[in-house]
Amino acid sequence: MSNIVEVNNLTVSFVVRGGNLLLFERGGGMADVVNDVSFNVREGETFGLAGETGSGKSVIAWALVGLMKPRSGSIKVLGKEIDFGKKADVTYLRHNIGIVFQDPVGSLNPRLQVKEIIKEGLIAAKTFDRREYDKRIEEVVDLVGLRKSSLEAYPRELSGGEKQRVSLARAIVVPRKMVVLDEPTSSLDVSVQAQVLNTLKELKAKLNLSYFFITHDINVMKYMSDSLGILYYGKLLEVGSTYDVVTNPKHPFTMRLMSNVPGLKRTRLQQEEGRLTEQGSSATGCVYRKICPRVFEKCSNLPPMFDLGSNHLAACFLYDKAS
């Protein structure tokens, strides 16, 4: 299988002054919100990215569609390295990668009808003949499982699940290789979430899409993704096939994460002892060492990714064969 997207040593920074993030101002220091992250998304595969609030998941998503410029590192799409300074390259990126945002209300223009919202995707891409717009919109609405009657509707008239289907339609109205799904179901009820997840899987098979799937719900992640990356404070701590990472987590953070996932068969609460310092990152060495239960001297250095075989990698000195 060839790689649709190759991300190498991606670092994205925000400008900070006095400890506060400044998203729109210049000057001040830089904070790496995504730090030296590498992964590949193979053709027809779903790559899942899990991590807690503020770990930088969405920032990676934004970089993948050119909404955020990397400070260093590279993103290759179908083998072509994207130069974020060149408009043509960013256009190329967006022709191949679409995105569905987390908030279905905020990401749809309330003053446009559904058909106009979807049409904007076509207008931006400039690859379709204007006379084919209506036909294409009808096709895509059918694909994502929306009723024809919703074409005339405004976002406020739609339910949460329908809004996310409109977002999805806009993302795939121009045929794309990959769709970035940033928490696409986290605002939906479980029964509606199940419907949307089913549609996503069907679409992926039908259109041979790849997904870059972000969620903090490990049950959803397991069900959706082939490969899985675990992000913590901007650092990728572990990556591998979803089965390996879920059933045999290697990084202490992943172990802790997986032991806390509630399941239907395991409904007893996992007891955790001691005081709760649930958050904390270390500026030097391993980001997790401040609260890691297995920390040792070596952790004051920055751990590289150790290869554990069968594409399973973990950034943890426990797996350093040299020691």
Place this chain on the structure above:
Amino acid sequence: MAETGAKADLLKVNDLTLDYATVDGRVRVLQNVSMTINKGEIVGVVGESGSGKTTLGLGIIGLLDSPPADIIGGSVTFEGKDLLKLGRSELSQFRGPGIGMVFQESLAALNPVYRTDTQLKESIEVLRRAQNLDLSDGAEQEMMVQILNDLRLDRPEWVLKKYPHELSGGMRQRVSIAMAIVERPKLLILDEVTTGLDVYVQNRILNILKDLNRRTGTAMMFITHDLLVASQISDRLYVMYAGRVMEEGNTDNILNAPAHPYTQKLFAAIPQGFVDSPPLPAPKGEAPDLRKLPTGCKFNPRCPLVMQKCKDIEPPVFETIQGSKVLCWLLEKT
């Protein structure tokens, strides 16, 4: 630890029926909802958006504004007193030391211009008035540190000096919980308190609540949309849909053998397998529009086992062998 018998009842909601009067007309939000919470028991209330679970919580503690809320019938009895018949000032005596509530959004529930200690002192003041306590400043400080310690917050003295925006989501949620439990309520209503938190922070909070329940015997009503979370913490479950309790019973029984097709569908909709698993058997359609509810059983348009009877007549409560109470014609003994 749930005792049976009428004496153990702490809260009894009986056939509570409630409308919201809106510009578009009246909407029935709760229909004949009955619920019992025994002393020291944790009861989970689950349902999707619009099922009426938050309204039920607010109705019990008397925080619904009227208008728009209009109570049509039923009673809410707390320790033998019907709360619905009480006036505003009488009712406020029950809040705090009687019934406490923790809201979903900790950022909105906490006053942004008060530090943690000021907020907590407000709650302590309520307790002091209710129980005529004589607390020195030092004792008050000790009490606050103690409660934050109990909630396993790191560096309680530091947290006390912080404003809400300086704390993380998990810390804020625990400060809100601290505000409620410092008043030593007999019943604590928790509305989506773990929603939006990372899994292990969520897990910690559930552990803390369960521990609190064991130590102090505080009864809890745990409202959530997350069936897995509810089943982790609660002794009994109430499953709500369109303002009705569709199924009620022992948590283990419902987990092992959900009786109502809606409960079954809710469980089935939770992804459990890996990527090669079959499609999720999701119920068709979305949460119902309360203004246009179908006749008969309110779940019938989405139910895979629907019968003609379900479309004509709304089912009464049937009891299963295990003692669950279910609103479904399938359980009618013929």
